[in-house]
Amino acid sequence: MFKRSALMYQYDKTFNGFLCCIYSCCRLHEIPSGFCGNEDSLFEKREICTNHKVVTEMRHILRSRLGSNGFSLLSNAFLYGEAHKETDLLMFTLFALHTGPSAVFMRGHPLVARVCDMERGVLNEAHHFLGFIRFTDYGYALSAIIEPKHFVLPKIRTHFCDRFSGETFLIFDKTHKAALLHHSNILRIVPLDAFSPAQPDDAELLFRSLFQRYHTAVSIPERKNERCQNTNLPKRFRGQMTEFSFHPSTTSLSELSVHLLEKEQSS
Amino acid sequence: MDIFEKLTILTDAAKYDVACTSSGVDRGGAPGTIGNAAACGICHSFSADGRCISLLKVLFTNACVYDCKYCLNRRSNDVRRAAFTPRELADLTIAFYRRNYIEGLFLSSGVFKNPDYTCEQLIETLSILRNEYRFRGYIHVKAIPGADTRLIDQLGLLADRMSVNIELPTSEGLQKLAPDKTRQAILKPMGLIHNRIQENNYDLVQYRHAPKFAPAGHSTQMIIGATNDSDLHILRLTQALYHKYALKRVFFSAYIPMQSHALLPSLDTKPPLLREHRLYQADWLLRFYGFHAEEILDDEHPDFNPILDPKCNWAVNHLDQFPVEVNRAPYEILLRVPGIGVKSARRIITARKNGSLDFGDLKRIGVVLKRAQFFLTCRGKQMPHLKFSTDTIIHALSGQSLSPANSDTAQLSLFSESSPTKEDVQKCLSGQL
Ligand code: SF4
Numbered sequence: 092m093f094k095r096s097a098l099m100y101q102y103d104k105t106f107n108g109f110l111c112c113i114y115s116c117c118r119l120h121e122i123p124s125g126f127c128g129n130e131d132s133l134f135e136k137r138e139i140c141t142n143h144k145v146v147t148e149m150r151h152i153l154r155s156r157l158g159s160n161g162f163s164l165l166s167n168a169f170l171y172g173e174a175h176k177e178t179d180l181l182m183f184t185l186f187a188l189h190t191g192p193s194a195v196f197m198r199g200h201p202l203v204a205r206v207c208d209m210e211r212g213v214l215n216e217a218h219h220f221l222g223f224i225r226f227t228d229y230g231y232a233l234s235a236i237i238e239p240k241h242f243v244l245p246k247i248r249t250h251f252c253d254r255f256s257g258e259t260f261l262i263f264d265k266t267h268k269a270a271l272l273h274h275s276n277i278l279r280i281v282p283l284d285a286f287s288p289a290q291p292d293d294a295e296l297l298f299r300s301l302f303q304r305y306h307t308a309v310s311i312p313e314r315k316n317e318r319c320q321n322t323n324l325p326k327r328f329r330g331q332m333t334e335f336s337f338h339p340s341t342t343s344l345s346e347l348s349v350h351l352l353e354k355e356q357s358s
Numbered sequence: 359m360d361i362f363e364k365l366t367i368l369t370d371a372a373k374y375d376v377a378c379t380s381s382g383v384d385r386g387g388a389p390g391t392i393g394n395a396a397a398c399g400i401c402h403s404f405s406a407d408g409r410c411i412s413l414l415k416v417l418f419t420n421a422c423v424y425d426c427k428y429c430l431n432r433r434s435n436d437v438r439r440a441a442f443t444p445r446e447l448a449d450l451t452i453a454f455y456r457r458n459y460i461e462g463l464f465l466s467s468g469v470f471k472n473p474d475y476t477c478e479q480l481i482e483t484l485s486i487l488r489n490e491y492r493f494r495g496y497i498h499v500k501a502i503p504g505a506d507t508r509l510i511d512q513l514g515l516l517a518d519r520m521s522v523n524i525e526l527p528t529s530e531g532l533q534k535l536a537p538d539k540t541r542q543a544i545l546k547p548m549g550l551i552h553n554r555i556q557e558n559n560y561d562l563v564q565y566r567h568a569p570k571f572a573p574a575g576h577s578t579q580m581i582i583g584a585t586n587d588s589d590l591h592i593l594r595l596t597q598a599l600y601h602k603y604a605l606k607r608v609f610f611s612a613y614i615p616m617q618s619h620a621l622l623p624s625l626d627t628k629p630p631l632l633r634e635h636r637l638y639q640a641d642w643l644l645r646f647y648g649f650h651a652e653e654i655l656d657d658e659h660p661d662f663n664p665i666l667d668p669k670c671n672w673a674v675n676h677l678d679q680f681p682v683e684v685n686r687a688p689y690e691i692l693l694r695v696p697g698i699g700v701k702s703a704r705r706i707i708t709a710r711k712n713g714s715l716d717f718g719d720l721k722r723i724g725v726v727l728k729r730a731q732f733f734l735t736c737r738g739k740q741m742p743h744l745k746f747s748t749d750t751i752i753h754a755l756s757g758q759s760l761s762p763a764n765s766d767t768a769q770l771s772l773f774s775e776s777s778p779t780k781e782d783v784q785k786c787l788s789g790q791l
Binding site: 193196197198199200201204218221222223224225226227228233235250252253254255256257258294298300301302304305306307308309310311312313314315316317318319320322323324332333334 | 361362365366369370372373374386387388389390391392393394396400401402403404405406407408409410411412414415450453454456457458459461614629631705708709711712713715718719720722723724
């Protein structure tokens with residue numbers, strides 16, 4: 092029997108750290124009153140350290156008890172961007188440890204349904220970002236900024252590394268203060284507090300405005316439908332999207348393009 | 359002419375093409391190349407009309423030697439003409455692609471000089487992309503009817519998807535409005551592409567590295583509402599095209615009047631968006647739900663019901679086949695229940711393996727019951743407190759009442775901006791069904 096504890100679990104907010112929390116719950120037969128990172132709080136806390144040995148063991152146990160589907164469900168749902176997600180994930184894990192691999196398919200069960208919803212939220216947002224990310228091209232490297240609800244970087248890295256295998260690029264997640272870095276086969280997700288991109292060059296400005304022009308021209312005025320646009324592309328994504336947020340400066344753009352053409356011809 | 363103007367003119371001329379999907383081929387990246395393609399397709403943006411922007415959709419040129427009445431690019435029309443050079447267009451595509459603006463290129467063209475010359479220009483553009491930039495992203499190209507077989511063949515080896523627009527649902531319509539084109543001339547390249555895809559499948563079985571011909575298949579598009587054809591006729595044609603040419607998609611495009619001509623609908627005609635939407639719904643039923651055109655419409659009812667979508671309409675006319683038991687009904691039957699789509703049906707099949715389901719379970723696994731509740735039982739019981747009559751069903755399915763007092767206004771209002779259900783409108787107008 093698990094008993095409710097008045098303690099909060101304090102951990103490093105990583106998935107591995109969370110696995111150690113689950114381990115501790117099972118060992119002490121307790122359900123903590125909540126989870127927190129290293130922020131200050133008035134509650135009494137139990138500090139859970141991320142221990143490599145425990146992590147390996149927990150991964151092994153969870154993979155075999157939850158099945159590979161169950162394990163990936165858990166790790167995907169962990170990326171959900173909500174402050175109190177851990178308790179739901181913990182309850183689901185305890186339920187699944189008890190039930191075995193079939194737990195994942197019991198979608199009528201409230202715990203399973205909740206975790207599946209969380210996973211769906213994460214995967215949907217990650218899929219949106221495959222298309223909605225906008226890179227700035229500096230010639231030698233690409234950079235992008237995103238402001239997602241969920242921690243989607245681990246879910247989009249394979250796609251972009253595969254797509255731009257020869258490029259050096261950085262995707263900065265402003266919400267979670269982390270960045271995905273890629274440089275000739277080296278790939279990392281690292282904590283990063285702030286990132287201020289360099290000034291875009293002329294070519295970059297040209298292509299931004301060309302795309303903006305394209306975006307306007309491709310729409311059919313007779314079919315204008317703002318509601319549909321808003322449903323498919325919610326406003327929260329637009330802050331970092333060239334076609335909505337780029338404001339060309341006062342220098343005339345055709346001047347710019349003529350200038351670039353001349354430069355190209357002379358070289 | 360600077361690149362801004364070119365892009366504006368050639369995008370403007372291409373925007374009525376509806377096929378903007380980037381789906382159908384899964385191709386990973388490779389060292390020394392740029393790009394990949396995802397089978398599910400990726401939307402990169404949405405334009406003000408709510409449609410997905412996935413590809414850079416442009417014409418190579420809007421100059422054309424033909425004179426199709428419904429087309430803005432026709433020879434006799436006085437518009438500004440522009441043309442890209444192959445290099446310009448390839449560079450632009452790559453610049454957009456690297457910034458993740460697009461998933462690839464959708465290239466179509468007016469007929470410049472003659473079909474062969476036009477085709478050669480398209481080939482050159484795609485060759486620069488594929489061979490010079492080593493671009494592995496998505497390319498959709500329009501085959502130019504009348505071009506040499508050898509050229510169509512080359513084009514298909516460079517593209518992921520090819521399409522030939524069938525333009526109008528009947529050959530009489532074609533004769534009237536597009537005097538330079540014949541049904542035969544359109545079907546010929548379509549047949550050719552179909553055969554090449556078939557041969558290629560055979561080649562690929564034998565030699566794994568045989569070059570791929572249009573691996574994402576081919577599609578077509580027709581204009582709805584420029585001629586007087588019944589919905590049944592269009593649907594039958596669609597079905598026949600799927601069968602005969604194994605098309606991946608048939609797209610419909612509501613006719614938007616842009617020029618006055620005695621043979622065309624008058625300029626104040628509203629584009630038949632609801633009709634287009636119903637066609638997409640019916641097309642979906644043909645492709646994924648195991649329906650036949652003749653089940654959806656028949657000679658007595660050759661046009662769609664404006665109030666009910668085709669699936670609900672079928673169900674309301676076949677109430678004797680309902681309700682079905684959630685815990686026993688086979689997959690194909692679940693699919694026929696209004697409100698249950700492919701995803702929900704699959705979820706039900708998976709979930710019921712672990713015990714029988716009730717209405718609460720259905721909600722939790724994400725089945726929307728608003729429509730489905732009338733057609734289902736769980737463990738032999740109907741949804742509690744369900745009011746069951748044809749009128750309540752139609753009310754729930756369409757979001758409107760059939761009472762004579764407002765049926766006229768209800769029908770009329772369908773053609774204004776706000777149509778039956780929110781979801782319908784959204785999908786209709788985005789052409790995403
Ligand atoms: S051939 Fe195509 S571009 Fe030319 S007029 Fe006809 S529809 Fe327009």
